[in-house]
Amino acid sequence: MRMKKTMVRLATFISRWIGAARKPLNLAVLLLACNVPISLAQQSAAHPSGSPQPPIRIEIAQPAETPSSSEKWISLVERIAWPVVVVQGVFVFRKPLSNFLDVIGKRATEISIGSLGIKLPTMSEAQLGEDVLTFRAADTFMVISSSAKSSLFRMFEEAGKYEFVAINLGRGEKWLSSRLYIFATMLQRMKSLRCIVILGAGADTEAQFIGATTPDKIRWGLAMIQPWLEVAYAQAYAQISQQLAASGLPPVTNENGGMAADTAEQLVKGFITSLTFNPPAPLTFDWVTFALNQPPEHATWLSREYLEPSLGYILWRDTIVASETKKEAKSLLRCSAPYVAKVKKNGEFLSLIDRVAFLDEVMGKIGDKLETKD
DSSP states (O other): HHHHHHHHHHHHHHHHHHHHHHHHHHHHHHHHHHHOOHHHHHHHHOOOTTTOOOOOOOOOOOOOOOOOOHHHHHHHHHHHHHHHHHHHHHHTTTHHHHHHHHHHHOOOOEEEEETTTEEOOOOOOOOOOHHHHHHSSSSOOOOOOOOOOOOHHHHHOOOOOOOOEEEEOOSSSSHHHHHHHHHHHHHHHHHOHHHEEEEEOOOOOOSSEEEEHHHHHHHHHHHHOOTHHHHHHHHHHHHHHHHHHTTOSSSSOOOTTOOHHHHHHHHHHHHHHHSSSOOOOSOOTEEEOSSSSSSSEEBOOOHHHHHHHHHHGGGGGEESOOOOHOOOOOOHHHHHEEEEEEEOOOOOOOOOEEEHHHHHHHHHHHHHHHHHHH
């Protein structure tokens, strides 16, 4: 009889167990509420004498205590306090920092990548004298008169080579297309000029970087959109070559196409003079007029709006913003142009960097390190 009651109780427990097991939460509630020993079945099978067995131990783990809202705010304030201080410092000292970056942008000569000390290959700019105004925009008489000695003609007499010059188009009435054409052509021949930087007026600067290119691309690019420039140059060069041949003098003095300074000056004046012949009546848009009694010149005023749509493809536009030298180095590595402009945040031109020379020096330093390790 006692065994029968035990079996009935066991069957009832198993039924409740199976029903509760279908829902884990019900199982936990059932065990806690009824305090049923889970070892009952084991008791009947292994201990027929009915000796008592300890009930199963149930432990309920609670989640770790979450921080209070005040503690969260304290942690958040600790994280943002330092950046806020930095931003405030930059705002307060923005003018001194801007002046400092200008100085660094023009004078920095070395950058450091890891343990590599690499000189910043900043190119040397050929300075244009104030009297270049006489050449770039003055009337024909002012340029070809015997007393005219613009900075271009003095450059022909100087020794050495030029790395780059900066040409500022301003707002469109500073350079004639004919003057830039012959300027680029002759400085490449006479001074082995490597690069020309084109600047123009921007939103908050009068010297915003537009692009950089080689003198020969300036020449041939202008010749494509204004073919009469190449015709005038060919006529002037043919005339000067005949005069030199008649006197027994060579027209070219070196492998870069250089010539005597006075010969180069005559060539420039002959080129500009030939552009004043046979003006149409009435004048078309590609003729520029000067003062009264002065002949018009077959040319146009160069502006940013004129140059970029027609010759924008010949310009390298890669720039790095003057900042920390390490950031400048990383920016240089991402550029693709052989010459890269260093500019302010507003795009104002500071200096020109020879990226090819920079990469050569980086690879040389890495090679030296590898040889040292070997």
